[in-house]
Amino acid sequence: MFVCICRAVTEDEVHEHCSAGATSVDAIGERCGAGEGCGTCLERLHEIVSERNATASTAA
Ligand code: FES
Numbered sequence: 130m131f132v133c134i135c136r137a138v139t140e141d142e143v144h145e146h147c148s149a150g151a152t153s154v155d156a157i158g159e160r161c162g163a164g165e166g167c168g169t170c171l172e173r174l175h176e177i178v179s180e181r182n183a184t185a186s187t188a189a
Pocket of ligand 1: 133
């Protein structure tokens with residue numbers, strides 16, 4: 130499922146960028162452009178990054 134329509138970025142791609150070290154919405158944007166268009170997806174990007182960061186901090 131696309132999370133960012135403007136840049137055709139899927140949720141799976143966002144998760145892959147998180148796995149590769151992206152820990153912020155800005156970092157996701159730098160890697161694939163997600164969130165750098167209309168901004169509609171920013172709330173969902175923040176949710177995904179927050180969930181991933183929380184999971185990473187509890188797994189450490
Ligand atoms: S849907 Fe992501 S920037 Fe427009």
